[in-house]
Amino acid sequence: MANTAFDEGATGQRALERDWMPNRFVLRDAWQPIAHVRDVGENVVCRHVHSEPCYLWRAKGHLHACRRHPDRAGIRRGSPDCASAPAIENDYPVLERYGYVWVWFGDPPRAHASLVPDVPYLPLDGNLPAYMHGTVRFDCCSGLLIENLLDLTHADFLHAGVLGDEHADEDRIEVIYTSETVTMIRNCVNKSVAPIMRWFGGVRAKYQDVRAVIHVHVRSSVALAYGRYSPGIDLQLFHPCIPESRDRCRLNFTLNSRSVSFPLRYLMPLTPYVVGPQDNVMVGPQSGRYAQPSSRLDLFSRFDSAGARYRHLVQRIAQRQRAGDFAYAADAQPGRDVRELLGMRG
Known part of the structure; x- marks a missing residue:
């Protein structure tokens, strides 16, 4: 069963934060x-x-x-x-x-198609127009990019010109996790309308309700982003953060905009080319420090709890793999149906 709160004591959590150093052990299988x-x-x-x-x-x-x-x-x-x-x-x-x-x-005999993460808003055969696919590169390791994605609130400040600023009458955060996945769910009431939807999507209201979800598979470094904007559209973005090296990450994204009306259908898949470089300006300079051990304890707010959980799971999986255990636990089968978790309509 998925958990919604940390189950370690304060001492154990502080030890994990002190011990954190990415790329020390590569997760396999x-x-x-x-x-x-x-x-x-x-x-x-x-x-x-x-x-x-x-x-x-x-x-x-x-x-x-x-x-x-x-x-x-x-x-x-x-x-x-x-x-x-x-x-x-x-x-x-x-x-x-x-x-x-x-x-x-990983080890070829352990490969099984059922371990491919479920991406319910992409067709199995991949039959989408070419303009819905693209590639953005980042000057950081995949772990840092994943942590950036897991803080959904960063978009209010870094990508406000595309996705809207921080104004909201209510802003609730929930973090759900299994032994292999982390999910951040953000529910906003009367949030500032995303400018791209106001300019090109026909949304005339000043505010909209938003349910945004980022669902991360820790081993694969893939993230499913699903946003429900009312009034507005459903944003369906697949973020595979491929760890090319210790300081390079490749994002071969797909943004499924088939259900979106013209011209937003063609413009939304271009947004990663706008927000991606904005993210890279932030994560690139951090990459060197992120990979260094530190005795400093991280102090974080509720908005950072998903990132802290991600670090914890990376370490726990690494510990198991060092001991020769590469199995997926029953609570975290990657291929399980996540439509309800994402809040997909229909």
Whole structure:
């Protein structure tokens, strides 16, 4: 069952905060959506996960992912089955879902399709227009970007010109978590209308009620963002924060705007190119300090509790994996239906 409050004592929590240092241990046994399906064809493309290269290509329609370039590994790319290739032991398990190429970062025998995170607002076959996909890069590790996303209130100050300022008659925060996920839910009453909806979405009211959710899968570093704006639209954004290296993160986003009217349908998928650089201005300079150990205790408000929980779960999963336990607990199966959690309509 998901929890809604910290269950550790104050001493244990302070110890976790003191011990925090990202990238000390890489979490494994997770599906990583490292590329949009449309970007992978017969020509080899390279992506990185935790500084490890992954070469992607198709051979007669079959998708392949390998740690070595297929030409150098002796793999015949023209063959639909590279099982006889001499370097097959370097292959990653790979599959396609929601318009992404997912590779299994971990022990191949433990890869199972049921462990792909559920993204209910994206079609399984990924059949969305190309303008709803894009890529933004960040000069920080994925953990720092995840913590930035988990504070939904930062948008009021950093992205006010697109999503609206901090004014609200009521602002309630709830944090829900399992052993593998963290979810922040923000409910606002009479919040300032998002400027992009006022300018291009036909929203004439001065205020709107907002329910915003960010749901993070800790191992995969993917975030589901779902916003319900009344009056207004439903914002459906998939944020895979791919950890390319200790100080680089790749965001291959998808913003499903099919249900949004013209012209907002075409403009909303462009917003990550506006808010992404704004975020990078903040997280980039923090990246070096974020990765350094410190004896300072973090003092945080209720708005930061999701980030604190994220750090706690990273450490707990790392501890288990160091001891040889890579299993997913029963409370945190990634493929479970999250429509109700996200507050999806219909």
